[in-house]
Amino acid sequence: MAFLKRSPWILHYDASSCNGCDIEVLACLTPLYDVERFGIINTGNPKHADILLITGGINAQNREVVENIYEQIPEPKVVVAVGACAATGGVFRECYNIVGGIDKVIPVDVYVPGCAARPEQIIDGVVTALSILEEKRAKMTGAARIKEDARHAEQAGEST
Amino acid sequence: MTWTWLIGAVLFLVLAPVVGGLIAGVDRKITARMQGRVGPPLLQPFYDVGKLFEKESVVVTTAQNFYVLAYLIFIALSGALFFAGGDLLLIIFAFTLAHVFLVLGAYAVHSPYSHIGAERELIQLMAYEPMIILAAVGLYMITNSFYVADIAVTTIPAILYLPGVFLGFATILTIKLRKSPFDISTSHHAHQEIVKGITTEFSGSTLAQVEIAHWYENVFLLGFVYLFFAWNPVIGIIAVVVTYLAEIFIDNVTARVRWQAALKSGWFAAVIGIVNLAILAYILGYMMTGGA
Amino acid sequence: MQTLLFLILFPILVACLLLFVKRTTLRYAVVALSALAIGGASIYLLMRYALEGAVYFAAPSETVSLAMVAIEMGLALFIIYMGAKFRNYPAIALAVIQAALVVYLEATFSGSLHAVNNLFIDQFSIIMALIIGIIGSLIAVYAVRYMETYHHHHPEVRNRQKMFFFVIFVFLAAMFGLVFSNNLMWVFFFWEITTITSFLLIGYSETEEATNNAFRALVMNLLGGVAFVVALIILAATEATSGGIDLARVLASSDAAIILLPAALIGFAGITKAALMPFSSWLLGAMVAPTPVSALLHSSTMVKAGVYILVRFSPVFAGTLAGFSIGLVGAVTFVVASAIAISQNNAKLVLAYSTIANLGLIAACAGVGTYMLVWAAILLIIFHAVAKALLFLGTGAIEHRIGSRDIEDMEGLIVRMPRMAVMMFIGIAGMFLAPFGMLISKWAAIEAFVQVQAPFGLIFIALLAYGSAITVFFWAKWMGKLVAVTRNQERVEKGFFEESWGPLYIITGLVIAAVLLFPVISSILIEPYVLAIYGVTALMAQANVAIMLLMMALLLILPVSFLLFRRSAKRLPAYMGGRPATPDLHFAGSLGLTREAQTRNYYLAEYFGEAKLFLPGAVVCTVLILASWVLAGVAL
């Protein structure tokens, strides 16, 4: 069963955004857009999250933070890069401390364009991420089953 | 006849997660409407829990799974005892035991955020415990029994004798339902100063167990509310609904308080309860001597 | 009767023998063997007399009584000597007053100082004897190795181990004597012996602090002793109606008014000995002594003598205002001492405050004295003795290995000393969690107080409700420290003496056994005792007992679930706000420094501090004690 699609919990991280995209992300929670309609919750905790939603580009300081948060999210997980900055570094890409887009550090599944990205686009991005999430889940359970079968086969081999 | 208690227990064990999940769904829907939103589907809590079981299992230490499982089992046990008509005091103690397990789970992971959450959970425990015991005592004074089975079939309108106790109980109910302003150890709301507090390090199926335990707990607590109105089942059910709606309302109009305020509120609620019981004892004593 | 005499005299014999044993191994052999004999004899006592109800023995009287008075005088001289040596005048004054009163009693009422039966045994005495004989002697066994390392760690302390073990065994003998005596003069004699022995044990290390604390204990207990003699004088003076110094006759006396005042005075003696407020400070001061002494004072001897006498006299207190006052002293102590325990981070002090609190609860039950409460009080005595002995011995062992008795330093004990941590866990659970012992008693107490006459019952319930909430807080946070799974720490469990594990295992087993066997203990020992006195008895509903056992079984089975979790799960370090962190909570801080995050418990000293709560608690309790005398006097 695919519950994952119906209950994506988001961890929103502000890498080095100008806050423009952040405001748009939060706008998604407001009554006008109300993402909770899709079961989306903005959780503040990577261990509870399914979707890592990042605004702004990577800089020298937060590089390891992004890696750490990504690491802490249990599988299956997807990363959504919101805004031009998150995709490429955007207007800040020439700055001395900017490393570039999010994908310089962790794999990104969905890029949401815009400066700032509009709430509709963000929601659309997240919904796109859901199908990727579902794919990953299917792959994960498949892998687990293969592993499990192998283990059983091994045990059966031992017992005979 | 002697087996009716078993039916209650089994029904609780089977149905409470369903009912509890639905209540949580309705809760989220109403909360959304109060905020002018559409809100998630009614079955959203089930999707969430289902999702959590699909996730990979990640732990800080394997011991955490043990404590959370114990928490779930003992919450279910105390609820089952309640619906089997058991002794209220014993139920309350089993309930405390369950929460201690949750707290130990949060301690075991040795993480700063869950540690603070655990401490706060203990403060909550300390805040509500006196009142919940007094509530049981109050019901005893009315019905002469600690057994839920006897209290539930009483013909005396307990609420009329115990308004103060009920008020106190409603206060600590806010603590127990993890609702604002007393959701100091963890809550369902986003972004908090202590991340997710006591549940920070629980994820996947472990978190799902915490959630299910919470459903069990809510059904049990609403059952407790019902006892105050048990003399008339219709009024009883209405009262339970109204109480829960009031809790949702309070949740939406208040902000989280500090632990000092939570502790003081809980203990002050117990004082109201005691005053109520003292007056009641006086009245009962008067009636007895009047009758004799 | 032989068994009774054996239990009183044999420890004295061993004590004298130990005066001449120098080598630790030999001492260990002697102590272990005699512990076996004493424990065995108390179990024999159980099998022999459990079903017989109260049995009385005439026992030799005249010469023994004379000898006792002589020894009492000798002890008084000893106190005066020690008091002069250390310039402690209150002790001298109290010793003189007490001696004078004893002489007055002997001289004036020699005719009425006669008990038909000097010794007796009933179920309550059997329970006490089991506690003393099993827990007490196990602590003695533990102490042998402990004292050896103690001196190793504290070279500055003069090695007086021979005297130490002499005193310990005399202490045990006195406790046996106390619970077997029907002659109140004898009870008083043994009572005084326990005062002196605890004085000697607390002052063992001979530091200034130890000496001061020993004298504080002495003075407070002598105060109780004086009250005890006054009670004896009153009883002797009114022998015809009150029954004189014959405990059985006093308790059966038809003239309730006349025995109430002496009972209140003896109750006061019990309050001092049980370290209820305002006398709690002596028990806290006693912490300076080596850990086995604390274990002994807290679990099986000394303070238990105090509550023993209170419970004995509780039929007299039942339903009287004086009794309610004494009960309230206990209840207030329960709440205040528990609250102060929140603010303590020294493990031994937490244990001490919790002991005081629990003794308060027992006193509350005894003072109100309905049949159900007496039942609950005796259960409390049993469960408290076992769990507390375990916790003290455990703390001692931990202190030896990690060099600290600070609860914060016990973090991650489950990793560092897993066996010890599990035992401590069980001990703590025994103190406050269902279905373990203390909770059963608390539960019974609540059920019983509900039925107590209107305003009083409610006051007790209110105090109990707050008190038990507080109890959960301070125990659970300690438990939390123990179970925290810390990383990168070595196991330090080895290196603690193999011999000392034995007593720990046995007592841990007893904590669990006490829960599983509690229906049996209740039905063959406590219920008959209560029935004999009140004509009715309390018992727990069968269904509830079954549920408790079910819970216990669940708790024993649940750890098996660990096997389920063994495989698969991926491990991640704790969430540290996104900073890269190691599992032992080191994280990359600013400026490229690695920092360590530490977790500390809440102690809420601002609200529950000793400075804040002790004085009000002591004042309230003092007023209540005075009230109990006035009320008893008025009843006269």
Ligand code: SF4
């Ligand atoms: S994309 Fe534009 S709005 Fe968004 S963070 Fe970058 S600069 Fe700001």
